[in-house]
Amino acid sequence: MTVGIFTEVFYPEISGVATACLELKEGLEEAGHEVFVFTVTNHEADAEWDLQNHVYRVSSIPFVLFDERRIGLPLLSSIMQTIEDLNLDIIHTQSEFSLGALGRRAAKKFNIPMLHTYHTLYEEYLHYLKLQKNELTINLVGKFVENFTKHSYAIICPSQKTKDALLSYGIKNKIYIIPTGIDLKKFKNFDSVKVETIKKKYHIKDQSVILISVSRLSDEKRLNVLLDYFYEYLQNNPDKDISLIIAGDGPDKEKLKQQSENLKIADKVIFTGYIEWQNVQNYYQASDIFVSASKSETQGLTYLEALAANIPILAQKDPCLNHLLIDGKNGKAFDNRETFAAGLDYLINQVKFNAEFKPSDNLYTRNDFIEQILDVYEQAIENNI
Secondary structure (H helix, E strand, O other): OOEEEOOOOOOOOOHHHHHHHHHHHHHHHOOOEEEEEEEEEOOOOOOHHHOOOOEEEOEEEEEOOOOEEEEEOOOOOOOOOHHHHHHEEEEEEEEOOHHHHHHHHHHOOOOEEEEEEEEOHHHHHHHHHOOHHHHHHHHHHHHHHHHOOOOOEEEEEOHHHHHHHHHHHOOEEEEEOOOOOOOOHHHHHOHHHHHHHHHOOOOOOOOEEEEEEOOOOOOHHHHHHHHHHHHHHHHHOOOOOOEEEEEEOOOOOHHHHHHHHOOOOOHHHHEEOOOOOHHHHHHHHOOOOEEOOOOOOOOOHHHHHHHOOOEEEEOOOOOOOOOOOOOOOEEEOOOOHHHHHHHHHHHHHHHHHOOOOOOOOOOOEHHHHHHHHHHOOOOOOHHHO
């Protein structure tokens, strides 16, 4: 099978969607299929790697209200000729913007069956457009998504939470819940030398408890809430040797640094800045517990990454965790300061004193993900004959 993936975000960018697209590509190739990716230009991309991995990049510009993201300008007729020459069996769009529109246009022009994965709950990102989240703007989001997907054979979404959002928009397409699976080996096969280098760089002691957050540093991730809860925990447990790593970059970095200084916990909070995808597993291994206060996740791939690294998760209670978090077995959910503190106490006790505690047991894998994706691909192709 020859598959075309159309996405605004892709490796080497670090984000949930970029990771999901890379896992999809590599998983399909591992299963013996040929995959071509159409995405936007990225100054960090390696042209030789792109060539070897069938990645086509179209000219792009920064998105005016979100300059860390880029919008493609697929205007050249040669792009459509390239797509035609590849003789794709299926087009799988991953965004609703320029590259998604390119995929949709190609699917219609060349009569190729199209599927769409809905990754992002846009109502949680309306603040980037200077809009309030209310009934009107949520309805506008729904109309936007409905218009984009109306010619797609089906929509794939990573969780029941996402499907519920699509149904609330009035989407009539077939909807399949298929969580993205990851290559578990990447997070088990860490580099112990690099882990020790990270520990030395940030003065991490073996007896310390290290929390880690891996995300974009932006409003919807609610890292300000996480800092508040962490501050209160420190106040109530002054004798505990505990620190928080905030790994990643984003528009709120300076504001979050200032918050940690105002709370007088700057010596307990480590801001790493941008970390490379090839090195992320080593940061997990330098830590003990993964933490997140986000309510905007559709699946939360970083949760799965942490568990694959055998690190439990302490996360904001959210429907996206229903398929993943097993209370007490691989983590704890919280919904206020008290349950955050109680969950943290429990997990510290487990990771430090329970040798049989193994959060990485029975995880959903990339093979599971690809098997389900291929089943939907085959249905779409058969339906298109």
